[in-house]
Amino acid sequence: AQSVSQHNHHVILSEAASLELGCNYSYGGTVNLFWYVQYPGQHLQLLLKYFSGDPLVKGIKGFEAEFIKSKFSFNLRKPSVQWSDTAEYFCAVNPDSWGKLQFGAGTQVVVTP
Amino acid sequence: KAGVTQTPRYLIKTRGQQVTLSCSPISGHRSVSWYQQTPGQGLQFLFEYFSETQRNKGNFPGRFSGRQFSNSRSEMNVSTLELGDSALYLCASSGGTRYQETQYFGPGTRLLVL
Numbered sequence: 381a382q383s384v385s386q387h388n389h390h391v392i393l394s395e396a397a398s399l400e401l402g403c404n405y406s407y408g409g410t411v412n413l414f415w416y417v418q419y420p421g422q423h424l425q426l427l428l429k430y431f432s433g434d435p436l437v438k439g440i441k442g443f444e445a446e447f448i449k450s451k452f453s454f455n456l457r458k459p460s461v462q463w464s465d466t467a468e469y470f471c472a473v474n475p476d477s478w479g480k481l482q483f484g485a486g487t488q489v490v491v492t493p
Numbered sequence: 494k495a496g497v498t499q500t501p502r503y504l505i506k507t508r509g510q511q512v513t514l515s516c517s518p519i520s521g522h523r524s525v526s527w528y529q530q531t532p533g534q535g536l537q538f539l540f541e542y543f544s545e546t547q548r549n550k551g552n553f554p555g556r557f558s559g560r561q562f563s564n565s566r567s568e569m570n571v572s573t574l575e576l577g578d579s580a581l582y583l584c585a586s587s588g589g590t591r592y593q594e595t596q597y598f599g600p601g602t603r604l605l606v607l
Contacts (some may be wrong), residue, residue, distance in 0.1 A: 408527040412593070424583065429509065431593045474594070479526040479541035479587055480549045481596060486535060 382407050384473050386484035394492050395463055401456040401487050403471030413454040419467045430493040466491045494541035497586050505605045511572040514602045518565050518586030525567040530581040542567055579606045
């Protein structure tokens with residue numbers, strides 16, 4: 381079945397550490413890729429997106445993601461996290477250009493001071 | 494621009510009742526999608542409406558339905574509520590060209606079924 385996989389369900393790290401969250405998808409063909417973040421008590425917010433072009437995309441709050449087509453991956457990175465990055469992160473794929481997103485299970489990230 | 498708004502924010506119902514949730518998209522957005530978020534199943538797509546037509550549908554029973562009005566506002570309805578329908582229901586609106594649509598989410602309606 382077509383799916384979106386996020387490798388880590390929980391990540392705990394200290395401030396200033398680097399963060400990398402993995403995301404793999406199993407759809408063939410052209411897809412649009414997204415990372416969303418859900419801070420405690422807040423709604424889902426768009427971090428970044430990839431449609432085409434440069435496979436390294438930059439988003440808000442210092443986040444970036446790299447699309448590797450051959451690996452069906454779209455990994456999220458941040459060089460130095462802050463306590464305020466504590467949140468749940470979701471990878472999402474739009475496989476058919478209509479308004480349907482397939483989400484990964486999410487990764488809960490806790491950044492300790 | 495104002496963001497996506499959803500009403501009500503919280504709702505408590507009992508089994509067997511029905512419920513209607515409302516979503517107002519970002520001004521100018523014509524597509525509205527609905528999702529169910531639960532701890533066990535995560536975020537699951539319910540359906541999408543574009544120009545008052547259902548354009549895409551997820552794998553939910555027929556008790557879940559929706560509609561869209563000419564001003565792009567959307568409602569979803571759940572009939573004969575079950576305990577398992579307790580969830581956060583999210584609405585997202587999107588604009589842009591067909592192959593570059595980005596969805597923006599509202600705060601959700603938290604439904605508790607007793």
